[in-house]
Amino acid sequence: RILFLQYLLWSCFCFTPGYGGDWIDPDTPEENRKTITYVEALDGAEFELVMSDEFNVPGRTFKDGEDPKWTALHKNDYTNAALQFYDSDYLYTDDEGNLVVETAAKDTEIIGFDDVNREYTHITKHFKSGMLQSWNKFCFTGGIIETEVLMPGKWNVGGLWPAFWLLGNLGRHTYVGSTDGVWPWSLTECNENYELAQLFSGCNNATHFGFKPGVGRGSPEVDIFEVQPGPIKADTGPFKYTWIGEPFLSASYQIAPGKSWNRPGPGFWPGPGQWYxxxxxxxxxxxxIGYYGNWNFVEGEKGASKRDYWSDAVSWNHQLQATHFETFHKYRLEWGLPSGKPRNNTMDGYDSGFLNWYVDDKLILSMKGESFHNVTGGTTPTEPMYVLINTALSRNWGFPIPCPDGCDCMKFNCNSRRQDDLCGFPTGFCEMMLNENPKYKMNYVRVYQNKNDEHHKVGCSIPERPTRKYIEGHPDLYKTEDDEKPLKDIQKGGGACDADANATFVDAKTCGGLTRGTCSTDKKKKASCTCDSEWTGPNCLAKEGSDPYDWDPPETIGDVGYYGPLRTSPFYLILISAITFTIVAVYWNQGNVK
Incomplete structure (x- = not known):
């Protein structure tokens, strides 16, 4: 009986998934640790904070191995006709409590493998910018994500492409091998028409890498915003047939399969039955109306046509103003998963899942899962999604359409004196770039979930949608040839510091100040940081982070049938020991009385 009670105690305290604060920034104000959903059908349900980053600590950097939550890419981007090289030095936190993504007209010589054209190349990119990802570190399934942002550059000068978005963890953006046949699939059911196009088809009953038989997988994309600045007004030029002009925000759900027939053409409004x-x-x-999606095709391979498919961009544009580039504004996405239960009429279709976008707490767009399922069989996202923050540049986004007369629009270099290198830019773009590096500033990122919703989970590999084994089994898809592995281990301490610096200041020189780390000098008089238990990174500027519940731990003796107690806090260990001791004492006394 004693052993049974002890087992019961362990079960209560150690086996129940918890909604803890392992990813929560201690700088998040108490009043911002809960939020009420804006979805009327959810009747004011309360959501609790599960992740936050306030970016209040100045001097943080995000190079691979420096931060438990984020990774700043340092690689070329071959996608979307990108003009920029992603440089990890162009992401940092400033003295005003903001994450900064900086963009500069500076050259990068690149000798490497082109993932798109599948060949080695030697090219020069004439712009540098930053991309921050939480890939395979922090992911969430369902809930609310919110941020406050100051857009980069000038509202009336085109050319920059700031974005804040989500992507399924099976695909790592800019690592094209990981997204082939994976992006942006949301089809979970078997459809034999797409069995070869969707890499992880629902028609496959195999259980490799922990995948569930008969469940299609992919990496859908939700664009919380992609912003296009510029001077072109509605009802003119490329926006002739729409009442939204530049600057605008695109809110989009990108999914596959897309509609394979009776589609609207770019630039035209959809006819009856042509769209969702x-x-x-x-x-x-x-x-x-300018962009409805892509035709994705494979060339030069036998049977390639069976792997071709449409991916749709279900996208709406929201009008922005100069103020969005001059002051901070709030952007929010609410994401509900399909319930898997019979439709509840009181939910007005929300049982099929939903995506709702808000700007400054006002609804700008709402989609329900049944809109996709009834057309192509797709759903709202059911994959664990990670967060991306970046500024890109592309001749396909905000650049002159059509190309100016006498210009081939193939070379783009603001530092050149050649007209061929300058003629394809938007008016005023190079002047803006050469005057000052535009800065995309983010005040915070916060993610909330409803603890009463069983579908809401934190983790990049969850029971319903595991990813760990596949990623570990295919590391080359998620790294460059120069990387030893997709992500480096997080460095805890060891960064250079100043032993004479005022420790009351929180910065890299002081190892985060009094409560985060200390600067110590060794025998060779070399000063380096030693981090306290809850802080990490070379200079102790980042809070330790981990999922509140490990849904998919690495292989252990548990895989052969033994399940020991999971990780729990010292408080609960002491409490369980005390209760066990009390029970034993009671039974011992009863035995002595008899």
Missing amino acids: PDIKQGWNTSIN
Whole structure:
């Protein structure tokens, strides 16, 4: 009986998934640790904070191995006709409590493998910028994500492409091998028409890498915003047939499979039955008629046509103003998963999942899962999604359309004196770039979930949608040839510091100040940081982070049937020991009385 009670105690305290604060920034104000959903059908349900980053500690950097939550890419981007090289030095936190993504007109010589054209190349990129990812570190499934942002550059000068978005963990953006046949699939059911196009088809009953038989997998994309600045007004030029002009925000759900027939053409409004029904647009918002998606095809391989497919960009544009580039504004996404239960009429279709976008707490766009399922069989995202923050540049985004007369629009170099290198830029772009590096500033990122919703989970590999074994089994898809592995281990301490610096200041020189780390000098008089238990990174500027519940731990003796107690806090260990001791004492006394 004593052993049974002890086992019961362990079960209660150690086996129940918890909604803890392992990813929560201690700088998050108490009043911001809960939020109420804006979705009327959820009747004001309360959501609790599960991840936050306030970016209040100045001098943070995010190079691979420096931060438990984020990784700043340091590699070329071969996607979307990108003009920039992602440089990890162009992401940092400033003295005002912001994450900064900086963009500069500076050259990078690149000798490496082109993932798109599958060949080694020697090219020069004439711009540097930053991309921050939480890939395979922090992911979440369902909930609310919110941020406050100051857009980069000038509202009326085109050329920059700031974005804040989510992607399924099976695909790592810019690592093209990881996204082939994976992006942006949301089809979970078997559809034999797409069995070869979707790498992880629902028609496959194999259970490799922990995948569930008969469940299709992929890496869908949710764009919380992609912003296009510029001077072109609605009802003119490329926006002739829409009432939204530049600058605008695109809110999009990118999914596959897309509609394979009776599609609207770019630049034209959809006709009856040509697009997804029952999508609700909010204030100052209109369907994005300029882009409906891609035809993804494979060339030069036997049977390639069976691997070709449409991916759709279900996208709406929201009008922005100069103020969005001059002051901070709030952007929010609410994401609900399909319930898997019979439709509840009181939910008005929300049981099929939903995506709702808000700007400054006002609804701009609402989609329900049944809109996709009834057309292509797709769903709202069911994959664990990671967060991406970046500024890109591309001749396909905000650059002159059509190309100016006498210009081939193939070379783009603001530091050149050759007209061929300058003629394809938007008006005023190079002047802006050469005057001052534009800065995309983010005040915070916060993620909330409903602890009463069984579908809401934190983790990049969850029971319903595991990813760990596949990623570990295919590391080359998620790294460059120069990387030893996709992500480096996080360095805890060891960064250079100043032993004479005022420790009351929180910065890299002081190892985070009094409460985060100390600067020590060794026998060779070399000063380096030693981090306290809850802080990490070379200079102790980042809070330790981990999932509150390990859904998919590495292989252990548990795989052969033994399940020991999971990780728990010292408080609970002491409490369990005390209760066990009390029970034993009671039984011992009863035995002596008899």
